[in-house]
Amino acid sequence: MSERASFDIRRMPGFVAIALATFLVLYAPIVTLVIYSFNAGMSVALWEGFSWRWYEAAMHNQQIQDAAVRSVIVASFASVFATVLATMAALGTTRVRPFRGQTTIYALINQPLMVPEIVTGVALLIVFATVKQATGYSGLGYLILAHTAFCIPFAYLPIRARLEGLDRSLETAAADLYATPWRAFRRVTLPLMMPGIVAGAMLAFVISLDDVVITEFVKSAGQDTLPTYMLGQLRRAVTPEINAISTVLLFISVAIVSAFFVLNRKKA
Amino acid sequence: MTESEISIRVSGVTKTFGEGASAFHALSDVSVDIRKNEFFTLLGPSGCGKTTLLRLIAGFDHPTSGRIELDGEDISQLAPFQRPVNTVFQSYALFPHMTVAQNIGFGLEMLDRPKAEVAATVAQMLSLVRMEALADRRTDQISGGQQQRVALARALAPHPKVLLLDEPLSALDYKLRKDMQIELKRLQSETGITFVFVTHDQEEALTMSDRIAVMNQGTILQIGSPREIYDRPEQRFVADFIGDSNFLEAELLTGGASGRLRLGSGHEIEASVPEGMTAPRRVSVSIRPEHAALTSGAEDAALTGTLKEIVYFGTDTHYHVALGSGGSFIVRRQNSRGVTETLEPGAAVGISLGPRSVQVLRD
Ligand SMILES: Nc1ncnc2c1ncn2[C@@H]1O[C@H](COP(=O)(O)OP(=O)(O)OP(=O)(O)O)[C@@H](O)[C@H]1O
Numbered sequence: 001m002s003e004r005a006s007f008d009i010r011r012m013p014g015f016v017a018i019a020l021a022t023f024l025v026l027y028a029p030i031v032t033l034v035i036y037s038f039n040a041g042m043s044v045a046l047w048e049g050f051s052w053r054w055y056e057a058a059m060h061n062q063q064i065q066d067a068a069v070r071s072v073i074v075a076s077f078a079s080v081f082a083t084v085l086a087t088m089a090a091l092g093t094t095r096v097r098p099f100r101g102q103t104t105i106y107a108l109i110n111q112p113l114m115v116p117e118i119v120t121g122v123a124l125l126i127v128f129a130t131v132k133q134a135t136g137y138s139g140l141g142y143l144i145l146a147h148t149a150f151c152i153p154f155a156y157l158p159i160r161a162r163l164e165g166l167d168r169s170l171e172t173a174a175a176d177l178y179a180t181p182w183r184a185f186r187r188v189t190l191p192l193m194m195p196g197i198v199a200g201a202m203l204a205f206v207i208s209l210d211d212v213v214i215t216e217f218v219k220s221a222g223q224d225t226l227p228t229y230m231l232g233q234l235r236r237a238v239t240p241e242i243n244a245i246s247t248v249l250l251f252i253s254v255a256i257v258s259a260f261f262v263l264n265r266k267k268a
Numbered sequence: 269m270t271e272s273e274i275s276i277r278v279s280g281v282t283k284t285f286g287e288g289a290s291a292f293h294a295l296s297d298v299s300v301d302i303r304k305n306e307f308f309t310l311l312g313p314s315g316c317g318k319t320t321l322l323r324l325i326a327g328f329d330h331p332t333s334g335r336i337e338l339d340g341e342d343i344s345q346l347a348p349f350q351r352p353v354n355t356v357f358q359s360y361a362l363f364p365h366m367t368v369a370q371n372i373g374f375g376l377e378m379l380d381r382p383k384a385e386v387a388a389t390v391a392q393m394l395s396l397v398r399m400e401a402l403a404d405r406r407t408d409q410i411s412g413g414q415q416q417r418v419a420l421a422r423a424l425a426p427h428p429k430v431l432l433l434d435e436p437l438s439a440l441d442y443k444l445r446k447d448m449q450i451e452l453k454r455l456q457s458e459t460g461i462t463f464v465f466v467t468h469d470q471e472e473a474l475t476m477s478d479r480i481a482v483m484n485q486g487t488i489l490q491i492g493s494p495r496e497i498y499d500r501p502e503q504r505f506v507a508d509f510i511g512d513s514n515f516l517e518a519e520l521l522t523g524g525a526s527g528r529l530r531l532g533s534g535h536e537i538e539a540s541v542p543e544g545m546t547a548p549r550r551v552s553v554s555i556r557p558e559h560a561a562l563t564s565g566a567e568d569a570a571l572t573g574t575l576k577e578i579v580y581f582g583t584d585t586h587y588h589v590a591l592g593s594g595g596s597f598i599v600r601r602q603n604s605r606g607v608t609e610t611l612e613p614g615a616a617v618g619i620s621l622g623p624r625s626v627q628v629l630r631d
């Protein structure tokens with residue numbers, strides 16, 4: 001009612017200045033990175049005119065192609081596996097009576113959000129080294145397994161949120177209308193939780209695509225993903241090629257995350 | 269009623285939630301027989317166990333003890349999808365990811381009926397609830413009253429033996445509720461399905477039901493036709509919950525279906541007495557305000573007193589009388605045009621009671 005009674009942060013002194021400074025710090029480096037990906041020269045700091053040459057160079061670079069394909073394979077498998085597991089976990093934690101130890105299970109599912117990545121990385125390195133020794137297998141399986149593990153909470157959270165918002169009486173109504181438990185799940189529960197599942201999968205995909213730390217520890221020789229390849233390049237001479245790859249990665253991530261938000265808003 | 273006329277038989281059903289000290293008896297030893305093709309209403313205040321009883325019949329919950337039979341078969345342990353019973357939920361519970369037509373066809377589809385039959389029944393149901401024009405709408409794009417009709421059509425489509433309706437009209441505004449009440453009665457007589465209807469609206473119960481069960485605190489107090497329930501309430505709660513009532517203390521002189529009674533004023537009068545009640549004893553009686561009339565003289569009056577207040581209600585007038593024998597009494601008189609009010613507060617009045625207007629209560 002009264003204008004002065006409600007707290008309006010926009011009226012606080014310095015609000016505009018702080019907001020602008022924050023956006024500047026957040027986005028100026030990214031904008032610079034994108035701009036220099038179009039630099040005609042060799043430098044990432046000295047502008048010499050517009051060109052697509054670094055995109056062409058990146059596209060024709062065999063190592064980058066391999067890394068990109070590997071990234072997509074790992075992210076695809078990991079996000080699918082993580083989403084399936086997260087869906088089961090979400091059903092298991094919301095579609096049952098409250099039971100003892102529920103909070104513990106909740107914490108265990110979200111463990112990757114809390115344990116420092118570097119710790120997980122080292123731990124996996126040691127375990128997988130032993131397994132590699134024992135089995136002789138050194139394929140992409142380790143990466144996929146590791147990515148699946150840390151992607152689970154990212155897939156789990158939106159699915160669980162969706163399930164909790166779902167009206168239980170719809171499932172009761174399905175049962176009332178002669179749907180067996182399995183058919184009620186297939187025809188009512190699953191379609192209604194689909195937006196959550198798709199959102200979870202997208203989030204998991206982006207998180208996997210982006211990972212450096214755990215990948216760095218788990219990958220075998222010659223198993224660079226795009227982020228670890230880029231990290232490797234940074235140790236040598238830096239050319240705008242890195243900017244070009246970064247820009248492409250950036251746009252893929254932004255596109256997927258935007259789709260995630262659109263999807264969540266439309267079906268909510 | 270013979271065995272073959274009974275659709276649902278609830279016998280000795282108790283439902284307890286929780287255990288030990290926190291155990292709560294939502295239903296205590298409830299027994300009721302519901303006839304085939306009957307419009308049967310469960311009426312009672314909030315929390316008396318109406319929904320609980322419906323859920324037990326539908327199979328969403330199982331009784332703690334007791335049996336529920338459908339057409340003579342024990343169904344207490346069957347899952348909801350195995351019972352030929354459908355529910356219209358209070359919240360409608362329409363599937364938001366399906367169209368109106370898909371919602372209505374869902375039950376038949378789950379019964380694996382041929383596609384052509386499903387389509388034909390859906391079309392028939394759409395016209396029954398007058399929703400043909402909106403068949404392909406999503407259910408969140410139709411009004412509350414339309415959702416209600418879809419919920420009804422969806423539950424009717426598989427042609428269940430029994431239809432359970434949990435306060436299906438409570439969310440509607442007055443006008444729409446009146447229309448839907450008529451529509452429900454029409455649907456019931458057209459389909460020949462047994463309706464078990466839950467409401468806490470006494471007027472709705474009286475106008476729509478073949479029989480009413482009045483519930484309170486997990487028990488059924490009285491079962492009867494609307495007229496029986498209204499005219500011959502056997503317990504104070506029933507008389508009080510449905511309509512208005514005057515309560516008096518009296519002396520029952522002789523028992524039987526119509527016994528003799530001495531009122532506090534000393535006046536003796538005939539009264540209906542609940543079955544099996546013995547005389548003589550002190551009893552409470554209930555008298556409906558419209559079953560009494562004011563008289564100017566005290567000669568043939570059953571009760572006498574002083575007029576305290578006159579309240580005009582449009583259709584009728586309420587006269588509040590302080591009785592000479594103690595307590596107060598309300599007389600209701602239907603208004604008609606051209607009649608002027610001759611009485612004034614403070615006047616000495618007599619109250620005459622028509623034959624069979626006095627009902628003896630069990631408690
Ligand atoms: N799952 C449950 N656990 C514990 N108590 C319950 C449960 N379900 C119902 N009850 C209790 O049982 C009693 C009867 O509930 P019920 O839902 O049958 O009432 P109702 O007659 O339908 O009331 P209303 O008119 O408000 O819908 C209530 O006191 C309620 O709190």
Ligand SMILES: [Mg+2]
Nearest residue numbers: 318319320434
């Ligand atoms: Mg209820």
